[in-house]
Amino acid sequence: MRRNLKIGPWNLGGFWIVALGIWCFSNERVSAGEAIATPGGEASFDFISALFVFMLATFVGLDVIRRVSRLLHTPLMSLTNAISAIAVVGAIVVAGPEHPTVIHWLGLIAVVASVTNIVSGFLITDRMLKMFKKKEEIKAK
Amino acid sequence: MNKPETARRGVLSGVAAMLLAVAGTLAMPGLVHFGHIALAVIVGTAIGVPLSRVPLTAVPQRTALSHSFGGLAAGLVGAAKYFLWVQEGAGELTKFRVVAIGAEVLLGCVTFTGSLMAAGKLQEIIPTRPITYRNQNILNLSLLGLAVLCCAVLVFQPAWQWLFPIIIVLSLMFGVLLILPIGGADMPTVISLLNAYAGLSAVAMGFVLDNKLLITAGALDGSSGLILSIIMCRAMNRSFTNVLFGAFGAVKAKTDQKVVGEVKPISAEETYSILEAARSLVVVPGYGMAVAQAQHAVRELTELLESNGTEVRYGIHPVAGRMPGHMNVLLAEANVPYDQLFEMEAVNRIMDTVDVCMVIGANDVVNPAAREEKGSPIYGMPIIEVDRAKTVIMLKRSMAPGFAGIENHLFYKENCRMLFGDAKASLNGLVAEFKKT
Numbered sequence: 059m060r061r062n063l064k065i066g067p068w069n070l071g072g073f074w075i076v077a078l079g080i081w082c083f084s085n086e087r088v089s090a091g092e093a094i095a096t097p098g099g100e101a102s103f104d105f106i107s108a109l110f111v112f113m114l115a116t117f118v119g120l121d122v123i124r125r126v127s128r129l130l131h132t133p134l135m136s137l138t139n140a141i142s143a144i145a146v147v148g149a150i151v152v153a154g155p156e157h158p159t160v161i162h163w164l165g166l167i168a169v170v171a172s173v174t175n176i177v178s179g180f181l182i183t184d185r186m187l188k189m190f191k192k193k194e195e196i197k198a199k
Numbered sequence: 200m201n202k203p204e205t206a207r208r209g210v211l212s213g214v215a216a217m218l219l220a221v222a223g224t225l226a227m228p229g230l231v232h233f234g235h236i237a238l239a240v241i242v243g244t245a246i247g248v249p250l251s252r253v254p255l256t257a258v259p260q261r262t263a264l265s266h267s268f269g270g271l272a273a274g275l276v277g278a279a280k281y282f283l284w285v286q287e288g289a290g291e292l293t294k295f296r297v298v299a300i301g302a303e304v305l306l307g308c309v310t311f312t313g314s315l316m317a318a319g320k321l322q323e324i325i326p327t328r329p330i331t332y333r334n335q336n337i338l339n340l341s342l343l344g345l346a347v348l349c350c351a352v353l354v355f356q357p358a359w360q361w362l363f364p365i366i367i368v369l370s371l372m373f374g375v376l377l378i379l380p381i382g383g384a385d386m387p388t389v390i391s392l393l394n395a396y397a398g399l400s401a402v403a404m405g406f407v408l409d410n411k412l413l414i415t416a417g418a419l420d421g422s423s424g425l426i427l428s429i430i431m432c433r434a435m436n437r438s439f440t441n442v443l444f445g446a447f448g449a450v451k452a453k454t455d456q457k458v459v460g461e462v463k464p465i466s467a468e469e470t471y472s473i474l475e476a477a478r479s480l481v482v483v484p485g486y487g488m489a490v491a492q493a494q495h496a497v498r499e500l501t502e503l504l505e506s507n508g509t510e511v512r513y514g515i516h517p518v519a520g521r522m523p524g525h526m527n528v529l530l531a532e533a534n535v536p537y538d539q540l541f542e543m544e545a546v547n548r549i550m551d552t553v554d555v556c557m558v559i560g561a562n563d564v565v566n567p568a569a570r571e572e573k574g575s576p577i578y579g580m581p582i583i584e585v586d587r588a589k590t591v592i593m594l595k596r597s598m599a600p601g602f603a604g605i606e607n608h609l610f611y612k613e614n615c616r617m618l619f620g621d622a623k624a625s626l627n628g629l630v631a632e633f634k635k636t
Contacts, residue, residue, distance in 0.1 A: 105295055108406055108414060115415040119422030127202055128517075129537055131524030132258060134423060135394055139265045141213055142401040142420035145272045147224045148408045152279045153239070154230035158286070161279045162232065166239045168275040171268040173243025174250065176217065179265060181251035182258070184210055186528050190203035193536035 133186040140179025146172035203537055220412050255532050256489050259522040263318035263390055266397045269420075270310025273400035277303035278367065280407055285360055292357035296407065301350030303403035304363075305370050310396040312374030317389055320378070321521055327383035335380060342373045381442070384486075384563070386521045388431040388442045395424025427523050434517035434543075436569075436580040460611035462598065465618050467625065470592055471632035474500075477554040477590075479510045481546055483583050484526050485519050487560020487595075488622055494533035496626035497559065501535070503633045513539055514546035514556075514583045516564040547584050556588035558609075559622050562600075566607045575605060591615040594622045 126134050149172050153165025225233075253261050277300045284291035319325035346369035349362045356362075381389050398420025405413030432439060474480070482501065488494060501511045513535065519526045527540055550556070558565050565585045568575040585591050586609055593615060600606065609615055618625050 105406075108409065108411065111411045112402060112405075112414050112418055115418035116422055119419040120426065122419070123423045123426050128542055129203060129524065129527045129540060130206055131427060132262075132522060132528045133206070134524070135262055135390070135427065135522065136258075136265070137210060137213065138394065138420040138423040139262065139269060139397065141217070141416050142269055142398050143272070144217060144220055144412060144416040145269065145276070145401050145404055147220055148276045148404050148410060148413055149272055150221070150224050150230070150236060151227070151408060151410075152276050152283075153236060154225075154227070154232055156229075156231055157279075157283065161283055162235070164275045164279040166235055168272040168279075169236060169239035170243045170246070171272040171275075173240050174247040175265045175268050175272075177244050177247030178250035178261070179247075180210060180214055181248065182253075182261065184207060185251065186255070186258075186531070187203065187206050187210065189528070189531040190206075190537045191531070191534070192538050196534055196536050 129190065130187070133183045136179050136186070137183045140176050140183065143172045143175035143179060146176060255528055256492070257322075258528065259386060259390060259520075259525060260318045260321040262522060263314045263321060263393065266390070266393045267311050267314035267318065269397035270307045270314060270400055272307070273303050273397075273404050274307030274311055274367070274370075276404055277307060277407060278363070281363060282360075285358065294354050297354045297357050298350070299403055299406040301353060301366065303400055303407055304366060305346055305350065306396055306400035306403055308367055308370030309374040309377070310393055310400055312371045313378045314374075314393045314397070316375055316378035317386065317393060320381075320383060321386060329380045329382040331380045335376075339373060339376050342369055342376065346370050346373065383521070384518075385435075385442055387518050387523050387525075388428055388435065388439075390522050391424050391427035391431050392439070392442075393424070395421050395428060398422070398424055430517060431523060434581060436577075462610045463616050465592065465616035467618070467628040467632060470616075470618055471629055473555060473590055473592070474504060474509070474629065475507065475633075477504070477509050479512075479553045479555070480504060481512045481514050481550070481553050481556045481585070481588065483514045483516070483546075483556060483558045483561050483565060483585055484530065485516075485559065485561025485564060486521060487562075489520060489525070489529055489560070491560060491622040493559060493622040493626055494529050494535070496623050496630065498530070498533045498535050499630050500626050500633070501539075503630065507633075511539060512541050512546060512549075514543060514585075515540055516543050516561070516583050519561060519564060543581060543583050547587075550584050550587040553588040554590065556585040556591045557594065558585055558591065559594045559626075562595075562607055563605075565609055566605070567612070568605065568608045571608065577605070585609065586612050586614065589614060592618055594618045594620075594625050596621060 123134070123138075146169055149165050149168035151165075153162055153169055157165070225236075230236075250261055250264070281292075281300050281304075284296065316325065320327050346366050349366045349369070353359060353362050353366070378389065398417045401417030401420060402414050403417075405411065405415075405417055428439065432442065435442075480501070482497060484494070484497065488497065505511050513530060515526050517523065520529070527537070530540060531537060561583075563569075563577055563580075563582075565583050566577060567582070567584070567586050569577045569580040569582045570584070572578060591609065591612070591614055593610065595617060597619065598610075610617060620628075
């Protein structure tokens with residue numbers, strides 16, 4: 059039932075998330091500057107690299123997800139939900155700067171929604187994962 | 200998250216990556232309203248913490264609710280960006296950006312209302328039976344088509360602002376109407392699908408904001424939803440389109456189901472003697488067990504049986520419960536060790552050697568009609584073949600049919616006995632019998 063894949067000391071998923079996070083973080087600082095300087099014209103160039111990132115991320119994502127044990131599908135869904143709430147970053151970009159009030163409020167509501175997802179997603183995933191114990195662990199209690 | 204042991208490390212890495220990304224964004228030049236943002240974060244946390252404390256039977260609803268929040272965020276940011284760029288001048292709204300915004304708002308709004316509907320159906324605030332009406336599919340598809348058309352027009356005429364609210368309203372309506380005809384037991388697939396849509400709307404946001412981190416995270420969420428949806432559809436032997444557009448409740452049995460034989464009720468004492476003598480047991484839990492809150496009683500009974508020398512396994516059907524993996528979490532909460540939880544295929548393989556199979560609150564997933572009767576609406580669906588065990592004990596409240604509304608041939612088989620009554624009460628009765636000796 060469970061494929062006992064020895065991936066090594068690093069859990070594959072966790073490693074990829076951290077690595078991608080750091081890489082995208084550094085990319086984001088660069089492309090944010092470009093987009094503000096020359097809008098429109100840069101769009102076509104960024105589209106290609108953005109599309110590339112999308113394809114790569116989908117490929118990696120499918121591979122990571124398909125190795126997740128079936129036992130953990132429920133916490134998997136809540137975890138991926140929390141991760142996609144990285145959309146809070148987009149909401150901050152909208153709500154932060156000096157923008158018209160309506161837009162500011164749209165952004166703020168989006169921040170609330172995303173933060174709710176992050177907080178409840180990570181907390182409930184951890185709560186569920188804590189419950190999975192093997193027989194020896196239960197008997198030891 | 201390959202194995203339960205190492206899964207929590209994955210969560211911690213996720214949190215670390217997210218904090219890094221948010222910190223990086225807050226350091227961006229041009230940000231002024233830190234106070235409002237901090238307030239928004241506090242409000243979000245205040246809502247998020249109680250949401251994470253819901254009882255595990257409510258996890259499907261909570262999950263659907265968080266999908267709707269994800270869609271909401273995407274829709275709002277898309278709308279905000281559109282109006283920002285419209286103000287800044289015609290040059291800002293390139294064709295690519297309008298397409299991306301259109302996709303983001305469409306997906307976001309559909310996910311928002313669709314997930315709210317799903318949460319409502321799961322919480323049973325909205326009727327769980329499929330609500331159908333004539334020409335429903337044509338209406339739904341025209342709504343969607345109209346919204347896409349408006350987006351297409353917007354690409355070429357980005358200054359026509361009045362189109363935008365129309366797109367939003369159409370998408371919101373489509374979300375509601377899409378989920379309306381879907382019945383409670385199809386929810387596992389629908390939730391997985393909505394998970395994928397929420398992820399895709401985050402990807403679209405990434406394209407709009409030119410943020411590769413968003414694209415990556417959204418792609419991860421979308422892949423997860425896609426894989427889970429495929430697994431769910433395979434487990435029900437139906438295609439996506441069939442689940443979304445082929446209201447299951449409306450499917451009537453093609454052959455007239457007149458089953459020969461009679462059901463054989465059993466008492467607690469007889470059940471006890473069968474269980475006491477059994478060397479191997481497979482428990483098949485279903486949504487009914489969750490409703491009856493019987494998981495702790497099950498665990499108590501199986502512990503007693505184990506100390507009596509019986510080998511205990513749990514057979515988990517992929518669509519048992521209201522979301523993928525729901526049963527596993529409920530049983531884990533009741534302190535059932537996860538090495539006793541087995542997938543359907545594993546349990547079917549050894550079923551011929553099993554002495555007793557106890558089915559608790561599951562119905563369609565153990566119905567042999569899926570294997571034997573060509574006209575049945577569930578024909579072809581993979582099931583847990585409990586009828587191949589030596590004895591089957593079915594815990595059920597009454598003879599009422601399950602979600603599919605069809606007769607369960609299992610009840611009339613030679614080796615099947617029915618233990619009528621509330622699952623928790625029946626199981627506690629069995630535990631009491633054991634403790635007597």
